[in-house]
Amino acid sequence: MSKNSTILTTVLTIALIAIGVWIGENINLLPIDASTNAPVYDELFKVLFTIGAILFLGITGLVLYSLIKFGRKPGQKGDGLAIEGNLSLEIFWTAIPAIVILFVGIYSYDIYDRMGGMQSLGASGHEHHAMNSNNKVWGGIGSSYSPGQTNKNEVLPPIPIEVTAMQFAFLFHYPEGDIISGELHVPTGQPVTMRMESKDVIHAFWVPEFRLKQDVIPGQPTILNFTPTKAGRYPIICAELCGPYHGGMRSTVVVEDSEKFNEWFNKNSKSPNLNT
Amino acid sequence: MTTIPQLNKDSQEKGSEVDEHHDVRMFGLAAFLIADGMTFAGFFAAYLTFKAVNPLFPDAIYELELPLPTLNTVLLLVSSATFHRAGKALRTNESKACQKWLLITAALGIAFLASQMVEYFSLPFGLTDNLYASTFYAVTGFHGLHVTLGSIMILIVWWQSRSPGGRITSHNQFPLEAAELYWHFVDGIWVVLFVIFYLL
Amino acid sequence: MTIANTPLKESSLQPKGWFRYFSFSLDHKVIGLQYLVCGFVFYLIGGLLASAIRVELTSPISDFMPRDVYNQVLTLHGTIMIFLWIVPVVNGAFGNYLIPFYVGARDMAFPRLNAVAFWLIPPAGLMLISSYFITGAAQSGWTAYPPLSITTPAAGQIIWILSVLLLGGSSIFGGINFIATILKLRRPGLKLMQLPMYCWAMLGTSILVVLSTPVLAGTLILLSFDIVANTGFFNPNLGGNVIVYQHLFWFYSHPAVYIMVLPAFGLVSEILPVHCRKPLFGYVTMVYSIMAIVVLGLVVWAHHMFTSGTPPWMRLFFTIATAFIAVPTGIKFFNWVATLWGGRISLNSAILFSCGFIINFVLGGITGVALAQVPFDVHAHDTYFVVAHFHYIVYGGSVFVIFSSIYHWYPKVTGRMLSENLGRLHFALTFIGFNLCFAPQHWLGLNGMPRRVAEYDPQFQLINQISSAGALLMALSTLPFLWNVFESAFKGTIAGDNPWNALTPEWLTSSPPPVENWEGEAPLVSEPYGYGVTQAEFEQSSISTYQEDEHQ
Numbered sequence A: 001m002s003k004n005s006t007i008l009t010t011v012l013t014i015a016l017i018a019i020g021v022w023i024g025e026n027i028n029l030l031p032i033d034a035s036t037n038a039p040v041y042d043e044l045f046k047v048l049f050t051i052g053a054i055l056f057l058g059i060t061g062l063v064l065y066s067l068i069k070f071g072r073k074p075g076q077k078g079d080g081l082a083i084e085g086n087l088s089l090e091i092f093w094t095a096i097p098a099i100v101i102l103f104v105g106i107y108s109y110d111i112y113d114r115m116g117g118m119q120s121l122g123a124s125g126h127e128h129h130a131m132n133s134n135n136k137v138w139g140g141i142g143s144s145y146s147p148g149q150t151n152k153n154e155v156l157p158p159i160p161i162e163v164t165a166m167q168f169a170f171l172f173h174y175p176e177g178d179i180i181s182g183e184l185h186v187p188t189g190q191p192v193t194m195r196m197e198s199k200d201v202i203h204a205f206w207v208p209e210f211r212l213k214q215d216v217i218p219g220q221p222t223i224l225n226f227t228p229t230k231a232g233r234y235p236i237i238c239a240e241l242c243g244p245y246h247g248g249m250r251s252t253v254v255v256e257d258s259e260k261f262n263e264w265f266n267k268n269s270k271s272p273n274l275n276t
Numbered sequence B: 001m002t003t004i005p006q007l008n009k010d011s012q013e014k015g016s017e018v019d020e021h022h023d024v025r026m027f028g029l030a031a032f033l034i035a036d037g038m039t040f041a042g043f044f045a046a047y048l049t050f051k052a053v054n055p056l057f058p059d060a061i062y063e064l065e066l067p068l069p070t071l072n073t074v075l076l077l078v079s080s081a082t083f084h085r086a087g088k089a090l091r092t093n094e095s096k097a098c099q100k101w102l103l104i105t106a107a108l109g110i111a112f113l114a115s116q117m118v119e120y121f122s123l124p125f126g127l128t129d130n131l132y133a134s135t136f137y138a139v140t141g142f143h144g145l146h147v148t149l150g151s152i153m154i155l156i157v158w159w160q161s162r163s164p165g166g167r168i169t170s171h172n173q174f175p176l177e178a179a180e181l182y183w184h185f186v187d188g189i190w191v192v193l194f195v196i197f198y199l200l
Numbered sequence C: 001m002t003i004a005n006t007p008l009k010e011s012s013l014q015p016k017g018w019f020r021y022f023s024f025s026l027d028h029k030v031i032g033l034q035y036l037v038c039g040f041v042f043y044l045i046g047g048l049l050a051s052a053i054r055v056e057l058t059s060p061i062s063d064f065m066p067r068d069v070y071n072q073v074l075t076l077h078g079t080i081m082i083f084l085w086i087v088p089v090v091n092g093a094f095g096n097y098l099i100p101f102y103v104g105a106r107d108m109a110f111p112r113l114n115a116v117a118f119w120l121i122p123p124a125g126l127m128l129i130s131s132y133f134i135t136g137a138a139q140s141g142w143t144a145y146p147p148l149s150i151t152t153p154a155a156g157q158i159i160w161i162l163s164v165l166l167l168g169g170s171s172i173f174g175g176i177n178f179i180a181t182i183l184k185l186r187r188p189g190l191k192l193m194q195l196p197m198y199c200w201a202m203l204g205t206s207i208l209v210v211l212s213t214p215v216l217a218g219t220l221i222l223l224s225f226d227i228v229a230n231t232g233f234f235n236p237n238l239g240g241n242v243i244v245y246q247h248l249f250w251f252y253s254h255p256a257v258y259i260m261v262l263p264a265f266g267l268v269s270e271i272l273p274v275h276c277r278k279p280l281f282g283y284v285t286m287v288y289s290i291m292a293i294v295v296l297g298l299v300v301w302a303h304h305m306f307t308s309g310t311p312p313w314m315r316l317f318f319t320i321a322t323a324f325i326a327v328p329t330g331i332k333f334f335n336w337v338a339t340l341w342g343g344r345i346s347l348n349s350a351i352l353f354s355c356g357f358i359i360n361f362v363l364g365g366i367t368g369v370a371l372a373q374v375p376f377d378v379h380a381h382d383t384y385f386v387v388a389h390f391h392y393i394v395y396g397g398s399v400f401v402i403f404s405s406i407y408h409w410y411p412k413v414t415g416r417m418l419s420e421n422l423g424r425l426h427f428a429l430t431f432i433g434f435n436l437c438f439a440p441q442h443w444l445g446l447n448g449m450p451r452r453v454a455e456y457d458p459q460f461q462l463i464n465q466i467s468s469a470g471a472l473l474m475a476l477s478t479l480p481f482l483w484n485v486f487e488s489a490f491k492g493t494i495a496g497d498n499p500w501n502a503l504t505p506e507w508l509t510s511s512p513p514p515v516e517n518w519e520g521e522a523p524l525v526s527e528p529y530g531y532g533v534t535q536a537e538f539e540q541s542s543i544s545t546y547q548e549d550e551h552q
């Protein structure tokens, strides 16, 4: 390669990376982040978006450039260059994706860990409502103790909630106040542990603003932990095809500050002993 | 430039035309058996996962009786050997011996099916009793289907090998060899099945 | 005649004339075209169903069709597009037409089995579609997850299972035939590493077919027992386990995605060198990367189950394995770009669709790698982000390649050229319509629109309408294509035997080829990609044409 084209390639690569980083930083494709999980997720998203943008623009650019530069002009005859391969180039573009993939893999493992995905469920100490104790419980992303939370010392005990999914509704049961509700109420800043079970077919509990989804499976309870951070009303969406009204199987999660939440809780609670 | 010597080499191989064709058919059958084996592999994997993930309720545990299935295993293993003898006899042009061994093999296969039936009727559980019962019947039934098919194939091969100038001679061994490969395969599957369902 | 493998007599006994396309022909070329035309008819039906989906989704309420009908349409769309269009066409159609040429044989290894494999398809397809009119089609999606598939009306689901079993059988027969043909029927003197790339792609694909399709068959048999015999394999009320079904299903259906795309990779590898007038870049690494994809493809299935409550170690393993498929796939993409580089590219419809494929597939692949990351997937799973991902790959990838291949091989099959102008119009409409339809769906998914719904949050209406407009463009784009194909068959300029000056064996015979494929002996093509000139010659030809241009 001549000196000029080396410089040009370097400049173009840097420009490409800069554009990719700019895209990753500035184009927001996600809804607001309303749980401790969400900022962590968004961080991963930015990285993936940046890498994806660089690769996509790079390859598309190369293809378009080749078509223009090497396109056959009218009247032009003859073949292209007889290059059958180039070992060092081929090693280069095996290595680059491999490194990128390794990096992404390790990074997303770290993210996953920070979301609490690697936390062993048996040891998490949430078994205080040990119905069905011989049944293994699955699931469990979204730790209540993620480092995304600022004040580790002040971590509040998680609120247990039992979720029942059926065609075509979610039911939320708060064992501590024996409340049954069709709408999920949770306070900001306090972890929530949901134990979910389905009565009929597979459903899935999804709150886009929390960046969390977990299938609700008949015959196999699943666990989902999260800590809401921003007050508001967000949709709960069933994300697994569950029958004709699957599209209508929605509910709302109401995130409010702890005072308002306590108010709601006390109003609906059937037992007076409140331990929040 | 390298093409010319190769072409020469090929013209020397011309004599083996029939064999080559023959090979492809056996090759195809082997590929099919790999596919068939994957069906069983899927069933076995399902059974093992069921067993690992959905533990039985204490009172639902049953021990499968071993004598009959062990007899079945022996029957099939012996039948593999007798089929092998039939093939050998065909290659050495001993048509009578070949027919004899084929008949013995078929008889062993049918005996296996009969004994499997006896086992089915003496089992304390039915198809829909529980997950294990269902898997047990589905997999042994699917295997039994293979044995039935195999026995019919053996009988057809036997029938065809009876007339001296008939379809199956030492010049056209394909039907016999195909049936033999298939039969060994069905036996092999049974051994795995036996280990997984009866011994584990 | 030395080539032992060819049941010559049988194919020459076959009917001649147009009628042979409706007969139990044993000629691999006829069977290939039968696959192609049959597949295309199902594509139109599947596209009609997709159009119905897109019409329903122009408004946030369920108004165009009843909700259960929506689910039936959705299930039929997915099933038809995968099992009756992409799989039979990229494998059966092009495989049957090309593989015997490429290995230098006069027919496939098992012509009769080949015909049987094709003739399983139309009845299976008709059965599947007729279930909609008779009892109502299956409505649990193309994945047919129990317990939903056990509790929805049984008749439709059983018909669905039966037809998928038939199609699976057809595909296994085809796979066995391809493996035997490629490995055993090679013309004497032709080495494995001299085979055109499509042979390698088909070998890899057929290995996947043979290893994974039977597992789907077994699984569906168990599912049908649950439906008709009241067993409880996948029925939690009877002690069954629904997750086991998902493992078994994806053990087939993930490899199935490579069954849909590896042959397309092979076809692109044939098309690019011819129109770039350059050797295929990196033949050997291409072969190894195909085999790597085959091996990895068998051990990544659980990335479809990240929210099904799989244990953490499992999620981790499948994340890494899945993401690593990007490495061999990436090698192929960079090799294609390097094939374009320094070429003398004819910008015809075949090349346009192939380059469209590269661009679309890279985007789909990148979203795939994102989806492979567990923490990313827990948000994006079962949303329109996934719908966008796989349409970028199956449509932007496989379907673009099918069109590219039709532009490339049409002259071979018919002896006439297609119109370039109509081809370019077709490309422009398809490319714009496709991106308009599926690009916005990424945003929809990330912002909260789940898939498989007939009604949705009104805030998404505008984006959905844009997407539907794109689908309309795609539907329109089939018109110039169909017109082109029909008109050119009668009025197209005569192509001559080898209009592209290609070197692969199918071009070294007449167009259309004779029943025996070649008059006389099959040619030995040891360098299927032997195009190209030296740097000096290349520069010379560039300069001389510029001078010519100036004179004009």
Ligand code: HEA
Binding pocket: A055, A059, A096, A097, A098, A100, A101, C143, C256, C257, C258, C260, C261, C303, C304, C322, C323, C325, C326, C327, C329, C330, C331, C333, C361, C362, C364, C365, C366, C367, C368, C369, C370, C371, C372, C373, C377, C380, C381, C382, C386, C389, C390, C393, C394, C397, C398
């Ligand atoms: C032909 C079909 C096809 C193909 C080839 C692929 C290819 C890939 N798919 Fe896709 N996929 C589907 C069809 C396909 N998929 C379908 C139909 C579904 C939905 C099923 C359903 O639920 O109904 C699905 C769903 C699906 C999921 C599950 C999503 C969910 O439901 O939550 C995942 C997750 O991992 C995934 C990942 C991938 C990956 C990593 C690849 C990789 O093979 C892609 C590799 C390619 C590239 C990456 C591009 C080229 C590479 C480079 C340029 C090198 C550099 C790149 C990097 C370093 C990143 N796919």
Ligand code: HEA
Binding pocket: C043, C044, C045, C046, C047, C048, C050, C051, C053, C054, C074, C075, C077, C078, C079, C081, C082, C086, C140, C141, C142, C143, C387, C391, C394, C395, C399, C437, C450, C451, C452, C453, C454, C471, C474, C475, C476, C478
């Ligand atoms: C494999 C190939 C494939 C192909 C090619 C396509 C092509 C298309 N798909 Fe497909 N799609 C799937 C496979 C495919 N799809 C699968 C597997 C699913 C998942 C199913 C599930 O969830 O179970 C799915 C789901 C799916 C959805 C999600 C539905 C939902 O989740 O609710 C949507 C929505 O937009 C969609 C749209 C389209 C569109 C607009 C096209 C277009 O590209 C189609 C373009 C073609 C045409 C428009 C044809 C035009 C012709 C005519 C209109 C004339 C007709 C004339 C006669 C019949 C004589 N598809």
Ligand code: CUA
Binding pocket: A166, A167, A168, A202, A203, A204, A238, A239, A240, A241, A242, A243, A245, A246, A247, A249
């Ligand atoms: Cu519940 Cu979808």
Ligand SMILES: [Cu+2]
Binding pocket: C253, C254, C257, C300, C301, C303, C304
């Ligand atoms: Cu997959």
